[in-house]
Amino acid sequence: MSDHGHRDHNEPESGPALRVKAIESLLVEKGVVDAAALDAIVDHYENKVGPRIGARVVARAWVDPKFRRRLLKNAIPAIAELGIPSGPEGEYLTVVENTPEVHNLIVCTLCSCYPWPVLGLPPVWYKSFAYRSRAVSDPRGVLREFGVELDPRVEIRVWDSSAELRYMALPMRPAGTEKLSEDELAALVTRDAMIGTAVVKYPPAAVARAHAQD
Amino acid sequence: MNGIHDMGGMHGFGPIPRETNEPVFHAAWERRMFAIVLAAFGARIFNVDEFRRAIERIPAADYLRSSYYERWMRALSALLQEKNIASAEEIEAALRLTASGGAAGSHEARQAARRPSAEQPASPAGAARPRAKRRIPVRFKIGERVIARNLNVEQHIRLPRYARGRRGVIRHDWGVFILPDKHAHGGDIELCHCYSVEFDGRELWGDEHPAGESVLIDLWEPYLKSATAKRGAASSSGQRRTTKRSVQNKRRVKS
Numbered sequence: 001m002s003d004h005g006h007r008d009h010n011e012p013e014s015g016p017a018l019r020v021k022a023i024e025s026l027l028v029e030k031g032v033v034d035a036a037a038l039d040a041i042v043d044h045y046e047n048k049v050g051p052r053i054g055a056r057v058v059a060r061a062w063v064d065p066k067f068r069r070r071l072l073k074n075a076i077p078a079i080a081e082l083g084i085p086s087g088p089e090g091e092y093l094t095v096v097e098n099t100p101e102v103h104n105l106i107v108c109t110l111c112s113c114y115p116w117p118v119l120g121l122p123p124v125w126y127k128s129f130a131y132r133s134r135a136v137s138d139p140r141g142v143l144r145e146f147g148v149e150l151d152p153r154v155e156i157r158v159w160d161s162s163a164e165l166r167y168m169a170l171p172m173r174p175a176g177t178e179k180l181s182e183d184e185l186a187a188l189v190t191r192d193a194m195i196g197t198a199v200v201k202y203p204p205a206a207v208a209r210a211h212a213q214d
Numbered sequence: 215m216n217g218i219h220d221m222g223g224m225h226g227f228g229p230i231p232r233e234t235n236e237p238v239f240h241a242a243w244e245r246r247m248f249a250i251v252l253a254a255f256g257a258r259i260f261n262v263d264e265f266r267r268a269i270e271r272i273p274a275a276d277y278l279r280s281s282y283y284e285r286w287m288r289a290l291s292a293l294l295q296e297k298n299i300a301s302a303e304e305i306e307a308a309l310r311l312t313a314s315g316g317a318a319g320s321h322e323a324r325q326a327a328r329r330p331s332a333e334q335p336a337s338p339a340g341a342a343r344p345r346a347k348r349r350i351p352v353r354f355k356i357g358e359r360v361i362a363r364n365l366n367v368e369q370h371i372r373l374p375r376y377a378r379g380r381r382g383v384i385r386h387d388w389g390v391f392i393l394p395d396k397h398a399h400g401g402d403i404e405l406c407h408c409y410s411v412e413f414d415g416r417e418l419w420g421d422e423h424p425a426g427e428s429v430l431i432d433l434w435e436p437y438l439k440s441a442t443a444k445r446g447a448a449s450s451s452g453q454r455r456t457t458k459r460s461v462q463n464k465r466r467v468k469s
Contacts, residue, residue: 023300023305042239130228133227136429160430160431165408
């Protein structure tokens with residue numbers, strides 16, 4: 001707190017927690033916001049949406065080629081088929097497909113644009129200065145930091161979400177998963193794989209470790 | 215605005231901070247901050263472009279020092295004042311009250327809140343989410359070569375610095391959206407096409423850059439000019455005029 005300079009000893013402890021509480025009280029008093037509506041918003045983003053939704057979309061695309069085509073062509077009606085509504089930060093969703101030739105990576109260099117309806121709110125690293133600055137100029141370096149080493153022949157496409165379009169990567173289905181159910185496939189899909197900073201592995205890392213100990 | 219927020223291509227921010235089993239919010243106040251801003255969008259107190267602009271206006275050193283939701287808090291406070299929802303004095307009064315244990319709904323809180331500007335403002339914000347269904351003539355075709363204009367304006371703009379003056383190719387026409395530039399300054403609505411433009415990595419970062427990389431950026435039509443004119447972009451204003459005319463002539467011939 002030293003960067004805020006001298007503080008009168010009668011002045012109470014400051015900080016964002018207090019200030020946000022004060023702003024909320026003020027806005028509730030003025031009838032601008034409703035405390036119950038705020039609770040509902042928090043509940044929605046904390047408990048209802050998240051990467052499990054995107055993982056369902058990916059798994060369906062893996063098992064249903066026709067759905068995959070519809071998804072890549074126009075994602076909003078396709079995800080609606082799965083009962084997934086669009087919403088803020090996802091009205092104009094585009095799904096981009098990772099293939100053996102092309103790897104897609106999603107970023108927002110200017111702020112933190114992210115496909116909320118399918119992935120929930122972004123992780124801190126996605127909003128970090130380090131990721132925002134380097135994803136466009138050094139995507140291979142960024143991927144290496146995430147433990148992903150791509151063949152140099154694989155073309156990388158970085159999507160900088162500078163407007164109202166939002167992007168989600170459709171990761172490649174790992175080999176050896178032919179017998180898995182759609183739910184089992186969805187369980188393999190990670191958030192980072194749908195941003196493009198990871199590839200989907202099978203067996204997943206934890207299972208592979210357990211097997212190694214057998 | 216050539217602000218600190220425009221980070222694409224910068225060095226010096228260190229490794230990417232990753233967290234395992236990361237919670238959606240890291241503190242209770244972050245939850246409330248997020249929800250208040252979403253509710254304010256819903257109430258059309260300000261639009262998303264005004265909010266982004268408010269974040270960009272945070273002085274650069276403070277921007278870097280603040281956490282993500284601290285930046286939201288600063289932007290929200292600024293916008294509440296700008297839109298005459300709450301004055302700085304009211305916010306400070308509410309802060310003192312909260313700090314001294316006064317809760318919302320107390321007599322004191324009501325008094326503090328109702329001081330100067332209790333009447334609801336007429337919000338000029340317009341829709342929070344800026345896309346329009348109107349049909350607007352389209353200037354660029356898929357596959358057309360374009361140059362991102364070298365715009366250095368103090369106002370809000372969603373043309374990243376690293377793309378300015380660079381040559382790219384139109385890959386998609388996303389349709390008509392509200393231009394954020396004016397929308398961020400009081401909610402004026404100008405409709406135009408927004409395109410996905412692909413820039414080769416070497417065009418953006420130089421000949422030494424590895425091959426096989428590209429960046430696709432969503433850019434509004436006024437951010438772009440045609441690259442199909444014979445003379446290059448880096449010319450005197452006289453030549454630029456000539457270039458423009460020749461483009462217009464070409465278009466006329468085609469239509």
